[in-house]
Amino acid sequence: MASIAARARPLAISADLSVERKLAGINIFIxxxxxxxxxxxxxxxxLRYNGLDLYTPAKPLLPxxxxxxxxxxxxxxxxxxTTFYIIGFLTYIFAKALNRPLASSRLAWATLWVMVSGLLxxxxxxxxxxxxxxxxxxxxxxxxxxxxxxxxxxxxGTWLLLVNMILTRNAWLADNPGQRTPLPAFMAIVTMLMxxxxxxGVASEMIFLVIPWSLGLxxxxxxxxxxxxxxxxxxxxxYFWLLPAYISWYTLVPAQAGGKLFSDPMARVSxxxxxxxxxPIGMHHQVxxxxxxxxxxxxxxxxxxxxxxxxxxxxxxxxxxxxxxxRRNGGEGxxxxxxxxxxxxxxxxxxxxxxxxxxxxxxxxxxNASYNVNLVVHNTSWISGHFHLTVGTAVALSFxxxxxxxxxxxxxxxxxxxxxxxxxxxxxxxxxxLFSHFMHELGLRGMPRRSDIGGxxxxxxxxxxxxxxxxxxGLIMFVSAIFYYLNMIMTLTRGKKLAEVPDITFARALSxxxxxxxxxxxxxxxxxxxAVLILINYLPTIIDIISTATFDIPGRRVW
Amino acid sequence: MKDKKFISYLFEVAWIxxxxxxxxxxxxxxxxxxFAVGVRVPTSAxxxxxxxxxxxxxxTFSQTGLREIAPGRYEAIMLAQTFMYTPNTIEIPxxxxxxxxxxxxxxxxxxxxxxxxxxxxxxxxxxSRVTATFDKPGEYxxxxxxxxxxxxxVMFGKVIVN
Numbered sequence: 001m002a003s004i005a006a007r008a009r010p011l012a013i014s015a016d017l018s019v020e021r022k023l024a025g026i027n028i029f030i031x032x033x034x035x036x037x038x039x040x041x042x043x044x045x046x047l048r049y050n051g052l053d054l055y056t057p058a059k060p061l062l063p064x065x066x067x068x069x070x071x072x073x074x075x076x077x078x079x080x081x082t083t084f085y086i087i088g089f090l091t092y093i094f095a096k097a098l099n100r101p102l103a104s105s106r107l108a109w110a111t112l113w114v115m116v117s118g119l120l121x122x123x124x125x126x127x128x129x130x131x132x133x134x135x136x137x138x139x140x141x142x143x144x145x146x147x148x149x150x151x152x153x154x155x156x157g158t159w160l161l162l163v164n165m166i167l168t169r170n171a172w173l174a175d176n177p178g179q180r181t182p183l184p185a186f187m188a189i190v191t192m193l194m195x196x197x198x199x200x201g202v203a204s205e206m207i208f209l210v211i212p213w214s215l216g217l218x219x220x221x222x223x224x225x226x227x228x229x230x231x232x233x234x235x236x237x238x239y240f241w242l243l244p245a246y247i248s249w250y251t252l253v254p255a256q257a258g259g260k261l262f263s264d265p266m267a268r269v270s271x272x273x274x275x276x277x278x279x280p281i282g283m284h285h286q287v288x289x290x291x292x293x294x295x296x297x298x299x300x301x302x303x304x305x306x307x308x309x310x311x312x313x314x315x316x317x318x319x320x321x322x323x324x325x326x327r328r329n330g331g332e333g334x335x336x337x338x339x340x341x342x343x344x345x346x347x348x349x350x351x352x353x354x355x356x357x358x359x360x361x362x363x364x365x366x367x368n369a370s371y372n373v374n375l376v377v378h379n380t381s382w383i384s385g386h387f388h389l390t391v392g393t394a395v396a397l398s399f400x401x402x403x404x405x406x407x408x409x410x411x412x413x414x415x416x417x418x419x420x421x422x423x424x425x426x427x428x429x430x431x432x433x434l435f436s437h438f439m440h441e442l443g444l445r446g447m448p449r450r451s452d453i454g455g456x457x458x459x460x461x462x463x464x465x466x467x468x469x470x471x472x473x474g475l476i477m478f479v480s481a482i483f484y485y486l487n488m489i490m491t492l493t494r495g496k497k498l499a500e501v502p503d504i505t506f507a508r509a510l511s512x513x514x515x516x517x518x519x520x521x522x523x524x525x526x527x528x529x530x531a532v533l534i535l536i537n538y539l540p541t542i543i544d545i546i547s548t549a550t551f552d553i554p555g556r557r558v559w
Numbered sequence: 560m561k562d563k564k565f566i567s568y569l570f571e572v573a574w575i576x577x578x579x580x581x582x583x584x585x586x587x588x589x590x591x592x593x594f595a596v597g598v599r600v601p602t603s604a605x606x607x608x609x610x611x612x613x614x615x616x617x618x619t620f621s622q623t624g625l626r627e628i629a630p631g632r633y634e635a636i637m638l639a640q641t642f643m644y645t646p647n648t649i650e651i652p653x654x655x656x657x658x659x660x661x662x663x664x665x666x667x668x669x670x671x672x673x674x675x676x677x678x679x680x681x682x683x684x685x686x687s688r689v690t691a692t693f694d695k696p697g698e699y700x701x702x703x704x705x706x707x708x709x710x711x712x713v714m715f716g717k718v719i720v721n
Contacts, residue, residue, distance in 0.1 A: 290687040
């Protein structure tokens with residue numbers, strides 16, 4: 001633990017992390033600006049599903065109507081919001097845990113500028129209805145090439161943070177021989193390692209297939225190869241979103257709740273398992289695809305069940321840490337200790353209710369991964385219901401919860417209203433709970449995802465009842481979002497100047513890193529294991545697709 | 560509270576064992592339904608030339624429609640394109656077993672039939688082949704469930720079982 005390292009030298013001065021603080025602030029600001037626009041699109045969608053069409057008045061801003069709005073919703077919420085927030089949060093947490101600035105501040109700024117340039121490039125076709133291809137941009141749908149180039153730059157920017165982290169950790173290890181990498185820094189670098197390996201898929205898709213094709217350098221492409229490379233990244237991206245929330249749940253929430261982390265070694269093991277198992281499972285998103293053998297789909301399904309294990313370890317470790325905190329606060333009984341957690345703190349409330357909904361998201365995710373059971377739910381609104389619990393709640397609400405302490409920490413201004421923060425968290429819980437439940441129900445009754453249901457001729461009568469309640473949930477979420485943005489704007493402009501800015505306290509562990517096998521810190525070993533599993537699970541399929549592909553499928557603009 | 564008392568191996572084992580047992584037993588259930596009951600997922604069914612399909616010169620897809628290949632056994636050759644299936648309606652007697660053979664003329668489409676385990680992507684250049692048995696009379700809704708452009712939501716079809 002960082003705190004242990006710091007305590008060993010009680011007079012250690014806090015390192016100057018002004019660059020990292022600025023970068024965290026800028027990235028998180030961009031992230032929430034994107035979420036505001038992306039989230040608003042969601043409100044238009046759920047109203048349209050119930051026959052209230054706001055796309056006509058919005059036409060000057062949103063010429064592509066529902067499908068452009070849906071693309072904006074997906075791209076801004078799950079690609080822009082998540083990536084910028086994560087890069088900002090990990091930059092700062094990593095440096096803070098090592099009590100050391102990043103090795104190269106120039107590289108740190110370059111990370112931001114490459115990502116921002118990419119975002120601006122991609123935004124041009126996105127906002128002018130020239131990239132209405134959803135965040136999955138499956139060829140032969142063909143967007144303006146700036147969209148692909150921009151998104152590729154955002155991804156490439158994130159790689160620079162990994163380079164910086166490796167340089168920084170190596171320097172730290174040289175200065176602290178024999179010491180274990182502090183848990184938050186360990187988790188941050190493992191997350192970025194996993195992500196960088198995972199993005200080989202989408203980067204290859206962009207660089208070798210989609211960008212040359214969208215520029216007109218080649219006449220055709222191969223949609224199955226593109227999909228396979230997309231999902232190579234598209235499944236592990238969910239762990240890229242989740243692991244930063246886990247970092248908060250493991251290393252910050254236990255301390256904020258008044259307790260300790262239950263087990264540091266178990267946390268390290270679960271992150272190493274995520275590094276190894278997140279990637280060689282992407283084809284469970286392609287169960288319904290032709291052109292891929294059912295045996296490889298089955299292998300990926302089996303490995304997906306494997307990655308369920310570190311999720312359960314996380315669940316156990318985090319809940320055990322919370323139980324310890326609850327009991328330290330005077331809680332008793334089997335479950336009554338839950339009431340002794342500091343529910344009045346918005347950062348705690350938000351993350352605890354995020355965890356509760358995440359349990360259900362995990363369960364519906366198991367259904368998605370379950371090979372033939374997937375046929376019941378594939379591409380129905382069940383899937384949208386599922387990921388609104390995972391990325392839409394476990395990740396997004398945790399990220400909001402983190403800002404309830406991080407924004408005061410970074411700006412030196414007290415949160416404008418703590419009770420509004422608590423109310424915001426619970427409203428999100430109720431709104432998303434309703435919305436997501438009814439989206440799952442609709443999916444089981446055959447409602448397709450991504451379809452402009454308000455204009456669909458095949459809407460079944462029984463769907464209308466569920467659509468109404470999904471809308472109620474969506475509107476409650478909208479109120480929650482207004483509370484969040486109001487609180488943040490007031491904090492930034494009117495928040496009371498704090499006399500003393502609270503420092504970050506990382507949780508100490510009941511069972512510390514000294515109990516963890518040393519090999520867990522040897523990242524090269526685990527990267528090698530991950531690479532071997534990826535080659536085994538992907539190479540035969542990719543070779544098969546490339547050897548039979550004709551690369552002659554032309555692009556289409558169908559919107 | 561004593562920290563040592565809180566950490567107990569029994570506590571950890573009591574969690575780790577179910578954490579292994581739950582996914583393993585679910586996986587076994589899936590394997591049984593797939594290979595003993597026979598609920599399989601789409602697999603490779605070969606490639607096809609998009610230009611030949613569009614030109615109407617492909618041997619299989621130049622003749623779309625339903626044909627009986629054995630008593631009670633049918634084959635439906637279908638094309639997906641923005642924003643329709645050809646043919647759009649399949650009519651069969653109850654108890655029929657139908658193999659759907661599809662491809663796309665343009666972008667990726669979806670093909671899901673409500674009420675039977677048919678759910679497959681229809682990708683240009685690829686053949687999708689799925690089979691289902693229709694026991695109960697009635698209308699089965701076919702929906703395109705992959706975004707295929709501005710008219711995605713009007714793309715649907717029907718299986719009518721008499």
